[in-house]
Amino acid sequence: MSTTIEIKIPDIGDVDEVDVIEVLVAENDQIEAEQSLITVESDKASMEIPASHAGTVKSVSVKVGDKVSEGTVILLLEAQADADASPQHAADDSRATEDDAEQQPKSDTASAAPSDASSEPAASKAEQDKVPKSAASSSEEKTTSVIQAGKAHELASIPPERQSPTASFAATDVAARNLPHASPSVRKFARELGVDLNLVEGSGARQRITHDDVRQFVKHALSRETDSRTDSAGSGSGLDVLGWPKVDFTRFGDIETRPLSRIQKLSGANLHRNWVMIPHVTNNDLADITKLEKLRQQLNKENAKDNIRITMLAFIIKAVVAALKKFPEFNASLDGDTLVLKQYFHIGFAADTPNGLVVPVIRDADKKGVTELAQETSELAALARDGKLGAAQMQGGCFTISSLGGIGGTSFTPIINAPEVAILGVSRSSMQPVWNGDKFKPRLMLPLSLSYDHRVIDGAAAARFNAYLTTLLADFRRIAL
Ligand code: CAO
Numbered sequence: 001m002s003t004t005i006e007i008k009i010p011d012i013g014d015v016d017e018v019d020v021i022e023v024l025v026a027e028n029d030q031i032e033a034e035q036s037l038i039t040v041e042s043d044k045a046s047m048e049i050p051a052s053h054a055g056t057v058k059s060v061s062v063k064v065g066d067k068v069s070e071g072t073v074i075l076l077l078e079a080q081a082d083a084d085a086s087p088q089h090a091a092d093d094s095r096a097t098e099d100d101a102e103q104q105p106k107s108d109t110a111s112a113a114p115s116d117a118s119s120e121p122a123a124s125k126a127e128q129d130k131v132p133k134s135a136a137s138s139s140e141e142k143t144t145s146v147i148q149a150g151k152a153h154e155l156a157s158i159p160p161e162r163q164s165p166t167a168s169f170a171a172t173d174v175a176a177r178n179l180p181h182a183s184p185s186v187r188k189f190a191r192e193l194g195v196d197l198n199l200v201e202g203s204g205a206r207q208r209i210t211h212d213d214v215r216q217f218v219k220h221a222l223s224r225e226t227d228s229r230t231d232s233a234g235s236g237s238g239l240d241v242l243g244w245p246k247v248d249f250t251r252f253g254d255i256e257t258r259p260l261s262r263i264q265k266l267s268g269a270n271l272h273r274n275w276v277m278i279p280h281v282t283n284n285d286l287a288d289i290t291k292l293e294k295l296r297q298q299l300n301k302e303n304a305k306d307n308i309r310i311t312m313l314a315f316i317i318k319a320v321v322a323a324l325k326k327f328p329e330f331n332a333s334l335d336g337d338t339l340v341l342k343q344y345f346h347i348g349f350a351a352d353t354p355n356g357l358v359v360p361v362i363r364d365a366d367k368k369g370v371t372e373l374a375q376e377t378s379e380l381a382a383l384a385r386d387g388k389l390g391a392a393q394m395q396g397g398c399f400t401i402s403s404l405g406g407i408g409g410t411s412f413t414p415i416i417n418a419p420e421v422a423i424l425g426v427s428r429s430s431m432q433p434v435w436n437g438d439k440f441k442p443r444l445m446l447p448l449s450l451s452y453d454h455r456v457i458d459g460a461a462a463a464r465f466n467a468y469l470t471t472l473l474a475d476f477r478r479i480a481l
Helices: 087-098 117-130 139-148 152-157 184-193 211-230 262-277 290-302 312-326 370-385 459-474 476-480
Strands: 003-008 018-023 036-041 045-050 055-060 073-079 280-288 332-335 338-341 347-349 351-353 356-358 399-403 422-426 430-435 440-453
Touching: 036 073, 036 184, 184 211, 262 356, 280 459, 290 312, 290 440, 290 459, 290 476, 312 347, 312 370, 312 399, 312 422, 312 459, 312 476, 347 370, 351 370, 422 459, 440 459, 459 476
Parallel strands: 347 399, 399 422
Antiparallel strands: 003 073, 018 036, 036 045, 055 073, 280 440, 332 338, 351 356, 422 440, 430 440
């Protein structure tokens, strides 16, 4: 025997209206008693509304986005009253189609809520007994029993400290712990994949976790796993960060798209790894290069006929080599817990090219004079700009210099070129008034920004290295000492 009954929103406590955020059944679906029909959400919680009877869905009266309240009809069910509902329920439900809705007791709704508080324990017990044993341990089934026992009002009395958007509730086991804000189907999906929803960031309204969030989480986890397997040092580089924001920019105006160049993609991946894996600190100092710049100009005048141009970069490379000799831990690389100290001095310099940033390396810079260094940097920079640098010309670097002095700026934070442990950023020199103990004198000051790997280099050592560089550049004769 079958009876058509209206399944309604049960007592949802102090909340007047809730949003339908998921409809889990459709017309003609065969459903079981206790099966979730829809998910509703208030400011404080999401909860699923289960079926009180098994049967066939004749029609669904709500859709996602609807606002519903206690008594709103969810669907019409051709119920198998004998098979799945208790006799008491069957009687109530058959009455539901005959009686005026206003006169129906609350048990006519899906909640089967008791009509008065004193009968609540008995009702709870009866409903808990109805939960199939095999499913009783599942969190979703617990939800069902909570709601059917008429305790949906508990959802509205969540303590304020548990109502933050990131600690939103699902209806499941509300008393026990903060649960991630996710619909039952998302929770089921996560369970199937073995995903702990506490670790997943929700991108939906009020940080609700969506199916896509779970999928992205799994993708990230898998790529982290691959990274850590292929990384011989065994140090994974993945971070649990929010997914990249997806914005339809055309909503705000005209756009054009341009794919990243091959070099940008390669250097971008390296820069990203270095930035997230190395604890960077940058020490800024100023070198008085007034005399050095005079010397440079003088030398360039003298060598003009030979077409030789000495650059400030060449002097800086020479000074850096001297500083690396004095502070060997700067000419090093980390290999797990071991520091590899290099006995050679290959210096890389960042070169700006139309296709992106590349770092040619000057080999054995300690064995070369300033003029030779100037010529070689200029040749390597030209090759870099023409895209003709060979792989070997970019390998084996000990320390990198990134000079933006020809462009501008007063300081910046260069990103260490792993597996090196430090990098020197050079900004544009400027004439500044410097107090000499007696009066202000105009001096040409060169900003030096030294980023260092704090796992290897202490702040004091970095300050000494940078101060030593400024001393050398202020009086280049000291290089010979
Ligand atoms: N302060 C003031 N002027 C400076 C200077 C400084 N620190 N450094 C260079 N200049 C001047 C030069 O004297 C030159 O002027 P003149 O033509 O009058 O002599 C002019 O700026 C151009 O110099 P340059 O940049 O061509 O030459 P360079 O040897 O200093 O640099 C190179 C060569 C390859 C480092 C440079 O061309 C380059 O590519 N720089 C960009 C590096 C970069 O992108 N770094 C960022 C990495 S992190 O994103």
